[in-house]
Amino acid sequence: MHPALQALVVVAVAVGGCIAYFLLSNLILDKVLFPARGANAGRNTNRANLIRPWLFLFPALAFLGLYLAYPVVATAWMSLQRDNSFVGFENYRLMFAEPKFGESFFNNILWLVVVPAASTAFGLLAAQLTDRIAWGNIAKSLIFMPMAISFVGASVIWKLVYEARPAGTDQIGLLNALYVWVTGADPVQWLQLPLWNNLFLMVVLIWIQSGFAMVILAAALRGIPEETVEAAVLDGAGPFQIFFRIKVPQIAGTIVVVWTTITITVLKVFDIVLAMTNGQWETQVLANYMYDKFFRAVDWGMGSAAAMIIMALVTPILVWNVWNARREMR
Amino acid sequence: MADLVLKGVEKAYGEVKVLRDINLDIQTGELIVFVGPSGCGKSTLLRMIxxxxxxxGGDFSIDGVRMNDxxxxxxxxxxxxxxxxxxxxxxxRDxxxxxxxxxxxxxxxxxxxxDKAARILQLTPYLDRLPKALSGGQRQRVAIGRSIVRDPKVYLFDEPLSNLDAALRAATRIEIAQLKEAMPNSTMVYVTHDQVEAMTLASRIVVLAGGTIAQVGTPLELYERPRNEFVAQFIGSPAMNLLGGEVVGIGEETIVRLDGGGLARSAVPTMTADKGLRVNVGVRPEHLRETDGDALFTGEVAITEALGEVTLLYFTASEGAAPLVAKLPGIRPNLRHQTLSLTADPDKVQIFANGTSLLYR
Incomplete structure (x- = not known):
């Protein structure tokens, strides 16, 4: 069968299956299980309506269970095993003892401190500066555009920015070209400078996430009642006082949501590190460490343990984020 | 202490002039109210101040100091x-x-x-609350308090009562009047579209229409001697009746033959040249009374609205005459579908030619 035809058949079967499921399950509920007829018509209708939401929820719950809940439980179980036998927290003990894990953990904290703060700050700055100017929307689109690039694509772009060629030859990396031109010194392998190279990797994520922060914060800034700003003008506040004492406090809730959302992205950061340094030169992070354990060392136990650590770090922030987002919507 | 002077003030958005040639002298201690229909530019004028x-365009100064920039x-x-x-x-508090x-x-x-402002406005128990924990009236008092603490020379109010319900509006209006009493040396400029607020609060009212000043005067001046038909109909509720007619008798007392057939006598003096002039006679609904003699208007009552202390009578528009409203004292619902003859005292009858009162020519 032609692949296109195959795809069409799959789509038809999937969509048809969904429709058939809803039609048939409701039909069985209304006609067979609790028919709205006879002596118990009223009671049956009520019972059918109690069950109906679950009919609609069932497919989603089933797939979420299969693809989200089960893997979490299975990973947790796997992290307690070694070579198919239960070893308690042995994997965790081994992992904590590894210097590479410590390095990953430290780097993740570094990412956690720098990236959300920088992205939110740049986003807020961009949102405020592009507000109410004629070409603000064009500027916003340009700043937002990196969001549309995959992390790997962005990494390739920035790898070229950090590229170093032998001294004396033309530098194709933007940073080295500038560096050599300004200082006259030899080009630097930026990605091999310990500690600094972490920062160079973070720049990629900041570049991507600032656009996201800007869009959300720009909308929030627009939502500030204009009168409060005018009242502040009459009260004698200058532009900085208006920004920091009137505008920012009014969008504090949104700033927190943006901050925590980026924090979650940061904790999961993997692609950028994999594509740019693969954790060499002391740039390892937890997600890439986990990937190393799983798919390079084929150590399922320690890989799972690393995964559990990442989840443990993300969960509280995620809960807080959802709680904040809900409060914002009210 | 603050005298505000506006000289030929203008506001233009590109080609469109929303305010033209605004000349106004506001003296220390006055409470000036800007009124006018929506879009007349009253809020814009306040925001310019x-x-x-x-x-x-033009000049705006406070106490002789040019304030434009x-x-x-x-x-x-x-x-x-x-x-x-x-x-x-x-x-x-913050x-x-x-x-x-x-x-x-x-x-x-x-x-x-x-603390002083909070005491005046009875806000002391609420000083540590956030605005969202206050009622509308309390929020408005906080807004006023925010002005008071600065001890400004001029207070500006931009429709401060329009977000309050009717009862609270009346109460807050009185509070503002008392506040003014307590600060006799402060100048206040107040924008509203509510003529009750304008009439009760103002020392002088500025009626704005279509971007210009239609008339400036005390509330009673505006009520008793409106400069033009716009002011005549804007001040007072229901609006003043305007009846078309022709001047037939001149002198200290003018007689106008109305298109509806009635005769109107007015204390507005006219000259020989006015004979035969096409005019509109203006009579407020509350100045009309029943008569057995010469009627200014005779017609059938279409609808009555008994408000308790007065009854509003809406007459059907008869041939060649505008629909007319009369306000009679007491409860008179039985007048419905009756034919009634009405007249008014000559000193309550205005005459307008080409939209302008003959009192002001």
């Missing part, structure tokens, strides 16, 4: 916004002290000013 809108905070004004414009993230903090006043000074 505040400095929130640029003045595109002075930043809002240095004009010595304070403004109360329609939407209160409280800072939602600050407590009542809202009221913000301006003083910006001005780097001492802590003790700020606390004293805020």
């Amino acid at each position: 505040a400095g929130l809108e640029r003045i595109t 002075v930043p809002p905070a240095q004009r010595g004004i304070a403004m109360v916004f329609q939407s209160y414009a409280l800072y939602p993230h600050m407590t009542v 809202n009221m002290s913000f301006a003083l903090k910006i001005a780097r006043k001492s802590r003790a000074e700020i606390a004293a000013a805020v």
